[in-house]
Amino acid sequence: MSYVEFVIFIVVATMILISAFDGYSHVLQHMAYILDVNRKTLRTFHMINYLRFDYHRHSVVDSNVKVTKTNSYTSFAFNERIDTSKRVLYQAVPYEGKTTIYRDVYEPYGTGYRLINRRKFVIDGEYSMKLSDDGRFLEIFTSYYDKCIIPVKLPMVEIVSIVVTKAERKMR
Numbered sequence: 001m002s003y004v005e006f007v008i009f010i011v012v013a014t015m016i017l018i019s020a021f022d023g024y025s026h027v028l029q030h031m032a033y034i035l036d037v038n039r040k041t042l043r044t045f046h047m048i049n050y051l052r053f054d055y056h057r058h059s060v061v062d063s064n065v066k067v068t069k070t071n072s073y074t075s076f077a078f079n080e081r082i083d084t085s086k087r088v089l090y091q092a093v094p095y096e097g098k099t100t101i102y103r104d105v106y107e108p109y110g111t112g113y114r115l116i117n118r119r120k121f122v123i124d125g126e127y128s129m130k131l132s133d134d135g136r137f138l139e140i141f142t143s144y145y146d147k148c149i150i151p152v153k154l155p156m157v158e159i160v161s162i163v164v165t166k167a168e169r170k171m172r
Contacts, residue, residue, distance in 0.1 A: 040124045041144045047101060047123055048140055051076070051090055052150045054103075055138075058082055065152050067131040067138065074128045076138060087113050092127045099127040 001009075055063075058080035066077045075091040087106040092099050101121040106113035125143025132139050137149040 043123050044125065044127070044142050044144050047121055047127070048142070048145070048148050048150075051140070054080075054088065055150065056154060058088075060085070065131075065138075067129055069128070069130060074130065076129045086116075090129070092129060094126065094128075097124065099123050099125065101127060 055078055059078045060081045063078040063080070066075075068075050068077075073091050073093045075089055077087060077089040080086050080088050084107065087108075089102075089104040089106065091102045091104065093102070094100075099122070101123065103119040103121070104115055105117040107116050108114075126141060127143075128141045130139050130141075131137070131152070132149070136152060138152055140148040140150065142148065
């Protein structure tokens with residue numbers, strides 16, 4: 001192998017390695033973007049589902065639902081009963097592209113309520129709540145899922161079982 005062939009080999013090998021590392025870099029950047037978006041959307045989904053589960057599982061029959069909206073926050077409140085009767089307040093406060101959601105639990109104290117527990121969740125993007133025009137649904141508006149609806153008044157039914165059977169396909 002002559003000196004010229006060796007130099008050409010080094011140049012071609014260097015170009016192949018640069019192309020490979022550049023492609024690998026783009027794959028890593030794309031993967032980081034996908035993971036970031038997935039983290040944000042999953043966190044928002046979990047917050048919506050947490051509120052839905054909390055309301056549907058723990059609220060009392062006449063849960064005294066109240067939804068308020070001000071310039072600085074939106075809130076959703078209801079009565080729940082696990083051991084004793086309590087008041088739960090979800091408050092969504094937007095700040096610099098993120099929304100802080102507070103879940104406050106109050107117990108009756110004299111003629112008012114006393115705060116006994118506070119949880120704080122921070123999610124990316126918009127998160128606001130309002131009652132639908134007919135009052136049947138809680139509408140949650142988010143940056144990632146647009147409008148999600150949660151029924152405020154559940155039907156008086158109990159799911160006893162779900163039966164799934166395999167259907168026979170007819171051949172054409």
